[in-house]
Amino acid sequence: MTLLLEMKQITKEFPGVKALDGVEFNLSAGEFHALVGENGAGKSTLMKVLSGVYSAGTYSGKIVIEDEIQQFKTIRDAERAGVAIIFQELSLVKELTVGENIFLGKEPSKFGVINWSELYQKASKLLKDLHLPIDPRTPVGNLGIGQQQLVEIAKALSQDAKILVLDEPTAALTESEVETLFTILRKLKSRGVGMIYISHKLNEVFEMADKITVLRDGKTVETADAKDLTKNKVIALMVGREVGDIFPKVSHEFGETVLEIKNLNAFDFDNPNKKLVDNVSFSVRKGEVLGIAGLMGAGRSELLMTIFGAWQGKNLGEIFVENKKISINSPSDAIKNGIGFVTEDRKRFGLILEQTILDNSTLAGLKRISGAFLTNFGRETVAVKKVMTSLRVKANSPLTVAGTLSGGNQQKVVLGKWLLTNPKVLFLDEPTRGIDVGAKQEIYAEINKLAKEGLAIVMVSSELPEVLGLSDRVLVLHEGKLTGDFSRAEATPEKVMVAATGESKVIV
Numbered sequence: 408m409t410l411l412l413e414m415k416q417i418t419k420e421f422p423g424v425k426a427l428d429g430v431e432f433n434l435s436a437g438e439f440h441a442l443v444g445e446n447g448a449g450k451s452t453l454m455k456v457l458s459g460v461y462s463a464g465t466y467s468g469k470i471v472i473e474d475e476i477q478q479f480k481t482i483r484d485a486e487r488a489g490v491a492i493i494f495q496e497l498s499l500v501k502e503l504t505v506g507e508n509i510f511l512g513k514e515p516s517k518f519g520v521i522n523w524s525e526l527y528q529k530a531s532k533l534l535k536d537l538h539l540p541i542d543p544r545t546p547v548g549n550l551g552i553g554q555q556q557l558v559e560i561a562k563a564l565s566q567d568a569k570i571l572v573l574d575e576p577t578a579a580l581t582e583s584e585v586e587t588l589f590t591i592l593r594k595l596k597s598r599g600v601g602m603i604y605i606s607h608k609l610n611e612v613f614e615m616a617d618k619i620t621v622l623r624d625g626k627t628v629e630t631a632d633a634k635d636l637t638k639n640k641v642i643a644l645m646v647g648r649e650v651g652d653i654f655p656k657v658s659h660e661f662g663e664t665v666l667e668i669k670n671l672n673a674f675d676f677d678n679p680n681k682k683l684v685d686n687v688s689f690s691v692r693k694g695e696v697l698g699i700a701g702l703m704g705a706g707r708s709e710l711l712m713t714i715f716g717a718w719q720g721k722n723l724g725e726i727f728v729e730n731k732k733i734s735i736n737s738p739s740d741a742i743k744n745g746i747g748f749v750t751e752d753r754k755r756f757g758l759i760l761e762q763t764i765l766d767n768s769t770l771a772g773l774k775r776i777s778g779a780f781l782t783n784f785g786r787e788t789v790a791v792k793k794v795m796t797s798l799r800v801k802a803n804s805p806l807t808v809a810g811t812l813s814g815g816n817q818q819k820v821v822l823g824k825w826l827l828t829n830p831k832v833l834f835l836d837e838p839t840r841g842i843d844v845g846a847k848q849e850i851y852a853e854i855n856k857l858a859k860e861g862l863a864i865v866m867v868s869s870e871l872p873e874v875l876g877l878s879d880r881v882l883v884l885h886e887g888k889l890t891g892d893f894s895r896a897e898a899t900p901e902k903v904m905v906a907a908t909g910e911s912k913v914i915v
Contacts, residue, residue: 408438410434411472412432412433413433414430414433415471416469427449427466429626430449430453430627431630432630434603435601437596438602440603441604442454443606443622445646445869445871449622449624450605452625454603456468458479458491459483459484459485459490463477472488472569491570493559493560493573497552499562500547501546501548504545505545506526509543509561514526527544537564539558539591551678553678554584570603571602573592577606607703609638613633646871654875657855659694661694661879662861664692665729666714666726666746666832668725669724669725670725671710674721682887683706683709684887689882692863693862694863696864697865697878697879697881698878699711699866700883701907705886708836715834716737728745728832729831742771742772745831746830747828749821749822749834753817757824762808763807765805767820768791770824771825776790791823792805795823802816813846815847833857833865836867837867837869840869854866872900875900879894879895880893881898885908
C-alpha cells in the first residue's frame with residue numbers, strides 16, 4: 408500500500424505535562440489503522456495535532472502527507488490537505504438541514520448568492536454514494552443520534568478527504584447503526600481512503616483494523632498488524648505500568664450498608680430507546696471506597712447523575728439509603744437524603760467562579776450551616792475556615808474569589824462544599840482531573856481520611872492506577888452494563904481492562 412501519512416517524533420507539552428513524547432505514527436492509503444490506549448494516553452491530542460486544532464509551532468515533530476511536509480495553522484489548512492476528523496462530540500447545527508450541514512462554510516455560490524439547488528443536488532448524490540437513505544432537506548434535529556453521526560461522516564467526505572479520523576464514533580450508536588457505519592467505512596477503504604480509528608471497543612478494533620498502534624503515557628509502545636496481536640496482548644500493552652507509592656496503603660473498617668441501588672436504568676435524553684445505564688445494582692458500606700472503572704462511554708457519570716437526580720433522561724430503578732427506600736427526583740432530594748456529588752467538570756457544575764470561596768462552600772448546605780430563614784455570616788465564615796484548614800486550601804481568606812485559585816485548590820473547595828452538607832455517601836467523579844501531583848496526593852489522603860471516619864465513598868476515575876490504588880472494591884462498567892466486581896485483592900489492571908472492554912475472560 409502507498410504510504411499516505413507519516414507523523415514523526417511528535418511531542419506536545421502543556422504546562423507541567425508532556426502529553427505526547429516522540430510519537431511515531433504512519434498510515435497507508437486504504438488502510439484501517441486503530442489507535443488505542445487508556446484515557447489520557449495521548450490519542451486525541453495526537454489527532455488534534457494532525458487535524459490542525461493544535462497549530463504548527465505549538466508542538467515539535469513532522470507531519471508528512473504524500474511526501475510533503477505540512478505546517479497546519481488551522482483546521483481548514485488540514486482539510487485542504489485532505490484530513491477530516493470526526494470528534495465524539497458532534498459538530499452539527501441541529502436547526503439546519505442535512506444538506507446545509509454537509510456544506511456549511513463551503514456552500515456552492517456565485518457572486519455571494521448560494522445555489523440551493525446545486526447544494527441539495529450534491530448532498531443527495533453524496534448521501535446516495537454512501538447508501539444513506541436520508542433526505543438532504545431534513546432538519547438534522549429530526550434525526551436520531553446514529554443518523555446524525557453518519558451525516559457527520561458525509562460532511563467530512565464532502566471535502567474529498569484522503570485521511571479520515573474517527574474518534575469513538577460508535578459511542579452513541581446502536582448495534583444496527585454500528586453495522587451501517589462499518590459498511591460505509593469498508594466502502595471508503597476500498598476507494599483508498601486511509602482511516603484512523605480511535606476506540607476503546609476491542610471487538611470493533613479487531614473486526615476492522617489492518618494495523619493497531621498502542622499509546623501509553625504519550626508514547627508509542629507498539630505498532631503491529633492486527634492479525635499478529637490478541638486482545639489480551641493489546642490490553643497488557645495499554646495498562647503496562649505499576650501502581651506507584653503515590654497511593655497510601657490504608658485499610659478501612661466497613662460498617663453497615665449506607666447506599667443500595669437495585670436495577671437502575673438510565674436512557675439517552677436524545678434517543679429514549681438507548682440505555683446508557685443498563686440494569687445496574689450495587690451497594691456501598693460505611694467506611695468503604697467503591698471505585699467505578701470503565702472506558703469512555705461506559706455510563707459511569709450517567710450512573711452517578713441518575714442516582715443524584717441530575718440526569719434529564721428517563722430512568723428506572725430503586726434507591727435505598729440506610730435500608731430505607733427513597734425517591735430522588737432532583738439534586739435537592741439527594742442532598743436531603745445525605746448524598747453529596749463532586750462532579751466531573753468543576754468549572755461548569757461544581758463552582759461559580761466569580762463568587763468567593765465562602766459563597767461556593769455554603770451553596771449546598773446553607774440551611775444547615777447558617778439557618779433556615781436568615782443567613783448568619785459569622786457562622787458561615789467559621790465553618791468555611793474550618794474546612795479550608797482541614798483541606799489545606801491555599802487562599803488568603805474565605806472571601807477569595809474561586810476563579811483565582813489553582814485547579815487543585817478549586818477542587819478542594821468543591822470537596823469542602825459537599826463535606827459541609829455532612830453527607831452519608833459522597834460521589835466523586837474524576838476527583839483529580841486537571842490537578843498537579845501534589846494536589847492529587849492531598850486529595851488521596853483526604854479520601855482515605857474520610858473513609859476512616861466512616862463516610863461511604865463512590866469514586867469514578869478514568870485513571871486506572873487511581874482506581875486500583877484507592878478502592879476497597881472495584882466495579883467495572885461496559886456500555887452501561889456491570890461487567891466486573893472485584894475486591895481490592897482481586898483487582899488487577901488486566902482483569903479490570905478485560906471487563907472494561909466487554910470481555911468475559913482474557914482471550915489468548
